[in-house]
Amino acid sequence: xxxxxxxxxxxxxxxxxxxRLSWADERVRAIVWQVVIVGIVAGVIWWLVRNTxxxxxxxxxxxxxxxxxxxxxxxxxxxxxxxxPASTYFRALSVGVLNTLKxxxxxxxxxxxxxxxxxxxxxxxxxxxxxxxxxxVEVIRDIPLLLQLLFWYTMLQGLPAPRQAMNPVTGVFLSNxxxxxxxxxxxxxHSWALLAFVAGLFGTWLTARALRRxxxxxxxxxxxxxxxxxLIIGLPLVVWLAGGAPxxxxxxxxxxxNFQGGFTISPEYFALLIGLTTYTAGFIAEIVRAGILSVxxxxxxxxxxxxxxxxVVLRQVVLPQALRVIVPPMTSQYLNLTKNSSLAVAIGYQDxxxxxxxxxxxxxxxxxxxxxIMAVYLTIxxxxxxxxxxxxxxxxxxxx
Amino acid sequence: xxxxxxxRVMSGLKGGLLGALAVTVVGAxxxxxxxxxxxxxxxxxxxxxRGTLVCGVNTGLAGFAQPNSQGVxxxxxxxxxxxxxxxxxxxxxxxxxxxxxxQSRFTALQSGEIDLLARNTTxxxxxxxxxxxxxxxxxxxxxxxxxxxxxxxxxxxxxxNGATICVQPGTTTEQNLTDWARANNVQFTPVVIERLExxxxxxxAGRCDAYTTDVSGLAATRSSQPNPAEHTILPDVISxxxxxxxxxxxxxxxxxxxxxxxxxxxxxxxLGITQANVAQMAANDTRPEVQRMLGKxxxxxxxLGVSNEWVVNVIKATGNxxxxxxxxxxxxxxxxxxxxxxxxxxxxxxxxxxR
Numbered sequence: 001x002x003x004x005x006x007x008x009x010x011x012x013x014x015x016x017x018x019x020r021l022s023w024a025d026e027r028v029r030a031i032v033w034q035v036v037i038v039g040i041v042a043g044v045i046w047w048l049v050r051n052t053x054x055x056x057x058x059x060x061x062x063x064x065x066x067x068x069x070x071x072x073x074x075x076x077x078x079x080x081x082x083x084x085p086a087s088t089y090f091r092a093l094s095v096g097v098l099n100t101l102k103x104x105x106x107x108x109x110x111x112x113x114x115x116x117x118x119x120x121x122x123x124x125x126x127x128x129x130x131x132x133x134x135x136x137v138e139v140i141r142d143i144p145l146l147l148q149l150l151f152w153y154t155m156l157q158g159l160p161a162p163r164q165a166m167n168p169v170t171g172v173f174l175s176n177x178x179x180x181x182x183x184x185x186x187x188x189x190h191s192w193a194l195l196a197f198v199a200g201l202f203g204t205w206l207t208a209r210a211l212r213r214x215x216x217x218x219x220x221x222x223x224x225x226x227x228x229x230x231l232i233i234g235l236p237l238v239v240w241l242a243g244g245a246p247x248x249x250x251x252x253x254x255x256x257x258n259f260q261g262g263f264t265i266s267p268e269y270f271a272l273l274i275g276l277t278t279y280t281a282g283f284i285a286e287i288v289r290a291g292i293l294s295v296x297x298x299x300x301x302x303x304x305x306x307x308x309x310x311x312v313v314l315r316q317v318v319l320p321q322a323l324r325v326i327v328p329p330m331t332s333q334y335l336n337l338t339k340n341s342s343l344a345v346a347i348g349y350q351d352x353x354x355x356x357x358x359x360x361x362x363x364x365x366x367x368x369x370x371x372x373i374m375a376v377y378l379t380i381x382x383x384x385x386x387x388x389x390x391x392x393x394x395x396x397x398x399x400x
Numbered sequence: 401x402x403x404x405x406x407x408r409v410m411s412g413l414k415g416g417l418l419g420a421l422a423v424t425v426v427g428a429x430x431x432x433x434x435x436x437x438x439x440x441x442x443x444x445x446x447x448x449x450r451g452t453l454v455c456g457v458n459t460g461l462a463g464f465a466q467p468n469s470q471g472v473x474x475x476x477x478x479x480x481x482x483x484x485x486x487x488x489x490x491x492x493x494x495x496x497x498x499x500x501x502x503q504s505r506f507t508a509l510q511s512g513e514i515d516l517l518a519r520n521t522t523x524x525x526x527x528x529x530x531x532x533x534x535x536x537x538x539x540x541x542x543x544x545x546x547x548x549x550x551x552x553x554x555x556x557x558x559x560x561n562g563a564t565i566c567v568q569p570g571t572t573t574e575q576n577l578t579d580w581a582r583a584n585n586v587q588f589t590p591v592v593i594e595r596l597e598x599x600x601x602x603x604x605a606g607r608c609d610a611y612t613t614d615v616s617g618l619a620a621t622r623s624s625q626p627n628p629a630e631h632t633i634l635p636d637v638i639s640x641x642x643x644x645x646x647x648x649x650x651x652x653x654x655x656x657x658x659x660x661x662x663x664x665x666x667x668x669x670x671l672g673i674t675q676a677n678v679a680q681m682a683a684n685d686t687r688p689e690v691q692r693m694l695g696k697x698x699x700x701x702x703x704l705g706v707s708n709e710w711v712v713n714v715i716k717a718t719g720n721x722x723x724x725x726x727x728x729x730x731x732x733x734x735x736x737x738x739x740x741x742x743x744x745x746x747x748x749x750x751x752x753x754x755r
Contacts (some may be wrong), residue, residue: 058650059510059532059648059649059650060529060532060649060650061510061530061531061532062530073574073575073579074569074574074575074578075567075574075577075578075588075590075592076590077589077590077591079591085578085579085581085582086582130709150598154601154605157601157602157605157606157607158753160604161606173659176605176606176607177564177607195683210416229680255562256561256562256563257552257560257562257563257564257609258562258563258564258589258609260562267607268591281402343595345594346598347593348591348592348593348594348598348599348602350592354569354592354594357503357569357594358503358569358574358592361502361503361506362525362526362527362575363528363530363570364506364530364531364532366507366510371625
């Protein structure tokens with residue numbers, strides 16, 4: 001229905017109110033207060049900055065970020081990018097950022113999986129399972145994370161020395177130096193296969209969308225798995241074969257003090273990952289439980305009455321409504337996990353805090369060092385927040 | 401597991417941040433409240449007005465600074481705090497000890513939280529110039545070495561190729577290790593843990609093949625292991641580590657006092673003044689230098705801003721350099737070596753003349 005009203009109240013703008021320069025005018029008061037508050041904040045910041053500069057000068061403490069280009073000379077045990085002690089501080093700090101991301105991202109994925117499982121288990125009709133999940137949540141949540149990290153690290157140090165390493169499967173060694181796994185001798189063909197795998201995932205997602213559109217049109221469900229199998233498994237396999245099918249494997253072997261070759265998961269990283277994952281999962285479990293309980297029983301019953309299968313009920317009816325409750329607090333947990341990874345210092349995993357601390361100690365430039373740490377965490381945290389908010393907006397129920 | 405390590409780790413983490421904050425905020429106060437801040441020439445007056453010396457020491461290193469079973473701080477570095485307190489107040493107990501980690505120590509001194517850093521700190525050019533701090537002398541000539549489990553059969557450091565090495569971060573130790581490894585083509589995997597207890601724990605548990613720090617620190621750690629014979633300190637010394645107390649840059653009068661307390665300890669050993677005979681020597685010794693040192697004439701104490709009997713007070717409280725060394729370091733197996741008096745072969749401890 002189109003709006004063709006002749007009533008002037010529908011199209012005439014409200015009369016403009018005159019702005020009077022008087023304390024009695026609400027808008028004037030609002031403007032004055034805002035100016036005063038912004039002024040105070042700016043004044044405090046200016047005062048702190050000026051004092052800092054003055055004090056640094058008086059104490060002859062070097063300032064500026066010039067040190068980033070100097071040779072770091074600090075040893076780093078784990079690095080995802082090429083690093084030697086001859087590299088610059090900038091490189092060393094980049095290694096630290098990547099190490100933080102490595103533990104935070106994998107930690108978030110694992111904590112989400114474990115937390116969801118525990119949260120669902122706590123709602124299970126199986127008494128034992130529900131109680132185990134409840135005990136897990138209560139115990140893990142009530143012990144400080146730092147103690148848990150030290151506990152895991154001490155436990156891992158109880159593993160045998162390299163010479164007496166456990167060898168459960170050929171090529172896999174578990175010792176107090178960490179877990180050594182055989183790893184592919186990386187060739188160009190492997191990189192292409194990996195790329196094909198990612199492309200396959202994307203193709204599967206596109207296919208799923210197309211299939212859903214068709215189902216919306218004619219109501220007939222179509223299976224996704226043949227396309228998924230072909231794209232995710234078949235495509236990379238073909239690429240790998242076309243690349244000459246290299247199969248050389250780098251087997252770890254005990255040489256001298258330690259294992260050489262293969263791929264290592266260090267005890268420091270592992271302790272930090274287990275600690276962060278189990279701790280955060282305790283909180284995520286409660287969020288998931290709350291989310292599922294927030295969907296009223298009537299929704300389950302109504303969906304079942306329509307003849308939908310249990311899996312479809314969960315996926316199409318309950319979960320979309322539960323996610324509305326789950327996602328916002330989940331963002332906080334992801335942020336917590338990322339920030340808690342700074343406790344790595346205690347157990348010797350060289351994350352950004354550890355490396356920046358050493359840097360500021362060697363250069364004596366505490367303010368710059370702390371500023372770098374803050375900037376890194378702020379960037380990571382804001383990225384997580386933005387993506388989670390985007391996701392939250394996407395799944396939010398559209399009110400009609 | 402006690403809560404002690406938790407608290408210590410937290411304090412270590414906070415060290416850098418607190419330091420940064422302190423630089424930002426301290427000195428923002430009006431001039432009157434700014435007494436302990438750097439750059440002012442009034443550290444000594446501030447200490448006198450406060451009635452205690454605030455001394456930054458190690459969080460716990462046997463022989464150098466460690467609380468005993470009654471919670472009283474003891475050790476070689478602690479004796480320097482006591483000696484300076486004795487020189488100022490004629491009371492070696494007027495000291496408040498602040499445990500500092502390798503990473504928090506400089507910011508603690510920069511920010512004015514402590515008056516003196518007596519915590520086996522190596523004198524290097526970059527530290528001397530860029531930290532806003534001054535080294536007042538060398539009270540212990542040290543060098544970096546390695547300790548391994550005797551059972552590994554390693555005899556020299558160069559056999560450590562491929563080894564995992566435990567090292568504390570934020571120290572010159574870390575840099576020496578990488579410099580030495582590059583120069584000698586030794587590949588190693590570092591395990592870097594800040595808290596000494598956790599680091600030594602990781603070494604003892606076999607996480608590392610070797611533990612590296614200053615030889616004095618190795619000796620201290622070795623002596624505190626359940627069975628010291630299981631650990632061997634390798635003969636290689638890969639660096640020079642002159643250790644000494646630090647003060648803030650810019651207060652030369654106070655720096656002079658700290659420097660001359662060290663010389664007084666060494667000179668007393670040179671002249672044979674000991675804790676037992678100092679009172680008698682002050683009364684009877686006729687050598688002019690002894691009379692000047694012990695305050696009979698010359699007014700040397702006044703020049704430093706303390707009483708003329710300052711050396712008597714110091715030696716009564718702590719004994720001379722040799723006595724301090726014998727009390728704290730020889731029991732854990734550290735020999736005098738380069739820290740003997742210059743009059744013995746190989747010795748480097750030398751006091752400037754008291755006149």
